[in-house]
Amino acid sequence: MRRQPNPRTGARERWPFTDLAGDQRHVPHAPVNRPKRLAIVATVYRHLSHAQHFCDRFLVGYPYEGRWNMPNTQVVSMYVDQRPAGDQSHDRAREFGFDVYPTVAETLRCGGDKLAVDGILLIGEHGDYPTNELGQILYPRYELFKECVEVFEADGRSVPIYNDKHLSYSFAKAQEMVADGERLGFPLLAGSSLPVTYRLPDLELPYGCQIEEAVMLGVGGSDAMDYHALEAMQCMIERRAGSETGVAAVQMLEGDDVWRAAEEGRWSARLVEAALSRSDSPQGLSKEDGRTQDLLGSGELRRLVEKPAAYLIEFRDGLRATLLMINGAIGDYNFAAKLRGVDDPVSCQFFLTPVPNVTYSACFVAKIDEMFQTGVAPFPAQRTMIVNGILESCLQSRQQGSKRLETPHLEVGYTAPEASHYGRA
Amino acid sequence: MSQTRRLRIAAVLTEYRKYSHGQHIVDRFLEGYGWNGRHHRPPMDIVSLYVDQHPEGDLTDERGLRFPQMQVMPTIADALTLGGNDLAVDGVLLVGEHGKYHRNEKGQHQYPRYEMFKQITSVYRTTGKTAPVFNDKHLSWNWDWAREMVDISRELDFPFMAGSSLPVTWRTPSLEMPTGSQIEEAMCVCYGGVDSYDFHGLETAQCMVERRAGGEAGVRWVETYKGERFWQAHHERLWSRELFEACLCRSHTLSQARPGFNDAFPTIDDMMKLVETPIAYHYEHVDGLRTTMIMMNGLVQDFNFAAQLADDQQLSTQMYLPMPPKNTSLANFFTPQVANVEQMFLSGEATYPIERTLMTTGLTAAAVDSLFEEEKRIETPHLEEVTYAAPTQSTYWRT
Numbered sequence: 129m130r131r132q133p134n135p136r137t138g139a140r141e142r143w144p145f146t147d148l149a150g151d152q153r154h155v156p157h158a159p160v161n162r163p164k165r166l167a168i169v170a171t172v173y174r175h176l177s178h179a180q181h182f183c184d185r186f187l188v189g190y191p192y193e194g195r196w197n198m199p200n201t202q203v204v205s206m207y208v209d210q211r212p213a214g215d216q217s218h219d220r221a222r223e224f225g226f227d228v229y230p231t232v233a234e235t236l237r238c239g240g241d242k243l244a245v246d247g248i249l250l251i252g253e254h255g256d257y258p259t260n261e262l263g264q265i266l267y268p269r270y271e272l273f274k275e276c277v278e279v280f281e282a283d284g285r286s287v288p289i290y291n292d293k294h295l296s297y298s299f300a301k302a303q304e305m306v307a308d309g310e311r312l313g314f315p316l317l318a319g320s321s322l323p324v325t326y327r328l329p330d331l332e333l334p335y336g337c338q339i340e341e342a343v344m345l346g347v348g349g350s351d352a353m354d355y356h357a358l359e360a361m362q363c364m365i366e367r368r369a370g371s372e373t374g375v376a377a378v379q380m381l382e383g384d385d386v387w388r389a390a391e392e393g394r395w396s397a398r399l400v401e402a403a404l405s406r407s408d409s410p411q412g413l414s415k416e417d418g419r420t421q422d423l424l425g426s427g428e429l430r431r432l433v434e435k436p437a438a439y440l441i442e443f444r445d446g447l448r449a450t451l452l453m454i455n456g457a458i459g460d461y462n463f464a465a466k467l468r469g470v471d472d473p474v475s476c477q478f479f480l481t482p483v484p485n486v487t488y489s490a491c492f493v494a495k496i497d498e499m500f501q502t503g504v505a506p507f508p509a510q511r512t513m514i515v516n517g518i519l520e521s522c523l524q525s526r527q528q529g530s531k532r533l534e535t536p537h538l539e540v541g542y543t544a545p546e547a548s549h550y551g552r553a
Numbered sequence: 554m555s556q557t558r559r560l561r562i563a564a565v566l567t568e569y570r571k572y573s574h575g576q577h578i579v580d581r582f583l584e585g586y587g588w589n590g591r592h593h594r595p596p597m598d599i600v601s602l603y604v605d606q607h608p609e610g611d612l613t614d615e616r617g618l619r620f621p622q623m624q625v626m627p628t629i630a631d632a633l634t635l636g637g638n639d640l641a642v643d644g645v646l647l648v649g650e651h652g653k654y655h656r657n658e659k660g661q662h663q664y665p666r667y668e669m670f671k672q673i674t675s676v677y678r679t680t681g682k683t684a685p686v687f688n689d690k691h692l693s694w695n696w697d698w699a700r701e702m703v704d705i706s707r708e709l710d711f712p713f714m715a716g717s718s719l720p721v722t723w724r725t726p727s728l729e730m731p732t733g734s735q736i737e738e739a740m741c742v743c744y745g746g747v748d749s750y751d752f753h754g755l756e757t758a759q760c761m762v763e764r765r766a767g768g769e770a771g772v773r774w775v776e777t778y779k780g781e782r783f784w785q786a787h788h789e790r791l792w793s794r795e796l797f798e799a800c801l802c803r804s805h806t807l808s809q810a811r812p813g814f815n816d817a818f819p820t821i822d823d824m825m826k827l828v829e830t831p832i833a834y835h836y837e838h839v840d841g842l843r844t845t846m847i848m849m850n851g852l853v854q855d856f857n858f859a860a861q862l863a864d865d866q867q868l869s870t871q872m873y874l875p876m877p878p879k880n881t882s883l884a885n886f887f888t889p890q891v892a893n894v895e896q897m898f899l900s901g902e903a904t905y906p907i908e909r910t911l912m913t914t915g916l917t918a919a920a921v922d923s924l925f926e927e928e929k930r931i932e933t934p935h936l937e938e939v940t941y942a943a944p945t946q947s948t949y950w951r952t
Binding site: 175176180181184185188189190191192194195196216219326328329330401402404405406407408409410411414415416417418419420421422424425459460464472473474475479481482484485486487490551552553 | 571572576577580581584585586587588589590591592593612615723725726727798799801802803804805806807809812813814815816817818859867868869870873875877878879880881882883884885950951952
């Protein structure tokens, strides 16, 4: 077979199936309108950093609903706060034809004197930043966001912002970010990929259901993975009757207190059984010889988890929800809830698809692109804001010796979208 | 079969060690498994176990000690009769996958499923009693034997179920082929080897295409394409590029040819670099439908399905295998398979038809022959006779 060399003349040339002799240029779902001009504001841009995961999808496309989707966007500028070894910012700029600027303002103005983009990808995850006394990494999301807002204010125009992960380590700062969006009237989308990824099974809680109790199981470190797990739970329970009205109090327990709380009925063993039944990765004996396990019934759960943590959340409408971080017992993220009028708990796994592709971030990029194209955020940033607050208050509770903390500042009300926004099509 | 006492099940395995099919299946009966939000314990007991080989890491004794109701038996007949003269079990698990068995000149692993099945049915014949049988994976490497197994099950009139876990596992997204669909073309893009995962890829496609209008109409011929011949056929669009692309877009494991990227769509150049030996099994059904099963080792590590339907509609999904040890600790795709087998043991009815696996067994064997005979087209009059209606209800994991 005679084949022509791949010219590799640039990113826009590297479509699927373009380089076989005689082939028609196969461009699925070609854009029609003028591409939205995007600025990237990132802490770092290196292989497998969040910035690379998310922003690359705007450069090379992403799989979505069974096709390779090229968003109708054009990355025109980039700011990176740090350039560690393996920095890719300049490589990407060269290959995809945009400039890297020394400040956020210049990035948003593309070196000119007015805001010159239609949307901003703010990815403040990864990089070398200090940690505070609560154990939170002080990623400068708020600071980078405020630099964007300053440009919006100075130039009299604002554009949609996607903020990766939680808005800030600080609830007050997160609240200010959301308020800025409301004040200046720009769409703001934020959060974790867990709410948008595939669910095993494909479980969506009925809109307006009555939830008696919810449990989330998570693993990994704080304040990274506990945040993801809290947001996964929040995207489920926010659909309950009466909408989200906020959190009245939180308490974070560690060690044996976690198991004692179960004995006191503060979290439901039945719901934990349901959530565990969704796990594909029980540790211990399953790793030893492949056997399935009833981790709760056998007592192995308690044996395997050296440092359990329970994030007990009392919502203002009376709902009780608990995140259990159970490192050592499982390796995935599972949810269960008891609905009023439904005998058995409902439960699912939030499927974190394999590294390095992490196709769950493609589910999210589709939603970000939707915001850029329509000017409407598909789900509210208040979801992320309240999770910011829950996490911060839980970490404060831990710092104060697991004291129960009332949270009047978390009287955050919002209405969840009725439509589903996760991987189900 | 009395429902008042717990059912008794015999397990006949080639081997029982960590992550062997025997371990995945039997352990779920012994230890229970996550199902519908519970740690479900099957309402039946494995009372006897026959294990053909005991390699290093053999778990037979460990399991036998912990589950004393399960007697380890020296022969298959003993496992079925519990050492007596009468059939003493209500169901049989036949798991003839893994173990050291001869590989023939065509590369077929000669697992003794047929031989074991014959021993099981010989007890049925002697005792005049039968019980449902589940046969893991394809029926046999040998078509005639596979046909005979199905014929015996009909002659002796016992429920017989078989196959891969691909048809019953999770799908991302959770989509079913609507019954009665007009399917113009179908494809599975997956990975694996000949007479191994190819069977899983064929079952992935078959459990979907069998739902088309008119049901499964049989297969007329099978032709294989390998290496350069594959790329040429791909180039000439012998199969749909659009479906191929749809399959790749359902993958969670698309390999990257370019360093520094994590999820870019590969060019043909990239694919040729990544995939040393692509293999396609391309076959035509009697009603004109063409299905292609493509193994792209080096490009994907999952099972993806796409179909072109009438009215310009496309349907695609991934049959998701939570695969240990890299991504999980449990091969939980065996969970819905065991749940279906349990259902058969309880109800006395197979939840999906044995003809599906008879077809995929025949397709596997025909494709192996085609590869062995320089990729020539193999006419399959014997597969033209494998016609059946798919069950209307879904049997894949969705709850």
